[in-house]
Amino acid sequence: MFSAGVRREVAGRLVVAGCVAAEEEADELLASAPDRATLLAFVARRESGEPLAWITGEVRFAGIPIRVDRGVYVPRGQTEELALRAAALLPDGGAAADICTGSGAVAAYLRSAAPSAALAATDIDRCAVACARRNGVAALVADLDRGLRSGSFDVVTAVTPYVPTDQMAFLPSDVLRYEPRLAIDGGQGGLGVLRRLVVGAARLLHSGGFLLTEIGGDQATRLAPVLAASGFVTITTWCDEEGDVRGLGAERR
């Protein structure tokens, strides 16, 4: 409904604002805005650094549309690998728990990939849980594994906060200004929530079940003692497109 000239103007403003994929973002804003006044308001929000997904209300994750409410962590492309690996490990009619579910992106992907599976999810943030429910995920407001049945899951997925507190300052300024710190700040060494997650996942998984979690830096090495103490074996890691370690998988003995 908008002309090519309007598209050029919007893309040009986004380039000036520092958006890397200005053309694609312009297309998304044009597709979501019902009229010119709304479009201009959307562009102004994006120019101020607000996440595109909060403005359009949606992001694509592993090929499926995920609603993302304002204030809720925006699912990242780097997490798709974790979701794909988890789906491959989930047996027909199996059960998965997505801890720290946020918008519910990973759980929603698992549901689409394995429709016969039973899915549970938790997040400590009420806004995130409301958003996950809007994405069709039966999420609970809970700390990590609280409220979920022990020993009953084939797969546990989690993208916890894992950025070390002393490295938060190096994140892009828009992330720091807009996205919830609770979703990102992993405490000292980034391991505060991760260590508790490993212990909680060991409770949830039956023998032979799998934990898949997102990590960064040398966190795999630093988690090794708690993984071993919690009964995890066959630890594997994978890297993101930049070649940095981004995920860890482990089997419950």
Ligand SMILES: C[S@@+](CC[C@H](N)C(=O)[O-])C[C@H]1O[C@@H](n2cnc3c(N)ncnc32)[C@H](O)[C@@H]1O
């Ligand atoms: C990095 S976001 C990941 C969200 C989602 N899994 C994704 O990949 O888009 C981390 C999420 O963990 C939640 N969280 C932080 N501490 C938690 C805790 N102790 N128990 C449950 N959820 C927690 C935050 O509210 C946030 O939604």
